[in-house]
Amino acid sequence: MIITQPKDFPISHTQSTGLVPTMGALHEGHLSLIRRAKQENDRVVVSIFVNPTQFGPNEDFAKYPRMLDRDIERASSAGADLFFTPSIESIYSSQPSIIKVPGVTEFFEGELRPGHFEGVATIVSKLFHIVAPNRAYFGMKDLQQCAVIRKMVNDFNEPVELIFCETTREPDGLAMSSRNAYLSVVEREKASNIYAEMQIATKKLKEQGYSNEIFLEAKASLTNLGFQVQYFDLVEWNTMKPSTTVSTESFIVVAAKLGSTRLIDNLKVLG
Ligand code: AMP
Secondary structure, rough: EEOOHHOOOOOOOOOOOEEEEEEOOOOHHHHHHHHHHHHOOEEEEEEEOOHHHHOOOOOOOOOOOOHHHHHHHHHHHHHOOOEEOOOOOHHOOOOOOOOOOOOOOOOOOHOOOHHHHHHHHHHHHHHHHHOOOOOOEHHHHHHHHHHHHHHHHHOOOEEEEOEEEEEOOOOOOEEEEEEHHHOOHHHHHOHHHHHHHHHOOOOOOHHHHHOOOHHHHHHHHHHOOOOOOEEEEEEEEOEEEEEOOOOOOOEEEEEEEEEEEHHHHHHHEOO
């Protein structure tokens, strides 16, 4: 069933509901979230909404891939029961209220994409109110997004359990992303070096402990391959602050552009 209006959404008081929020152009990463949600809930809701408020003025909102029929087919095969595909007008009033999540948005994506996490937090909160899920599923591919949503849910006592899922990768290690479709053949071949450099850096961190050289070398390798590296850093996941000590909360986080395509990825340092 496809629901397009927030007021028409059939909230269930008897069946448990898992929500998988997406912007569509579904790939195996999205489907892994849907399969997990299906295992843990009576019904699975997939929202497909290219959310304009999380795109900056010079970002790819207009060209973001849209393929609703194919998405519905794929997601249904993975176990989705209900689709929520609202129009922009049904979601946002002319002067919408927005949610701002401080602290965890200070660096990385929050710093480079002003307003992005306000857009994310606002749409996710709205989806929680519209769908009233018992559980909501998010990919660790977007690590800072997970930290933002976790803080929002805690701060607002939202009655939803958050499930953060492993990143699904292509065989060569590239994290699956709807934006990978923008890559040329040559860029696609190079793109897996992000994962390779994160692996090299995690190995060095484990063997030698933190040093700034590890990160300079990784950035230099990617730059030599033609990437424009925006950050390649160590972060504490609970605070999303840059860090110089390795702990169980440590992740390497990367954002790099190949041509006009911006890729982000991360890797847990320990375990
Ligand atoms: P998006 O459609 O890009 O907004 O992503 C929808 C959800 O799928 C988010 O929770 C993402 O973190 C998650 N996701 C995207 N790519 C992957 C991936 N490669 N593996 C696992 N989850 C992913």
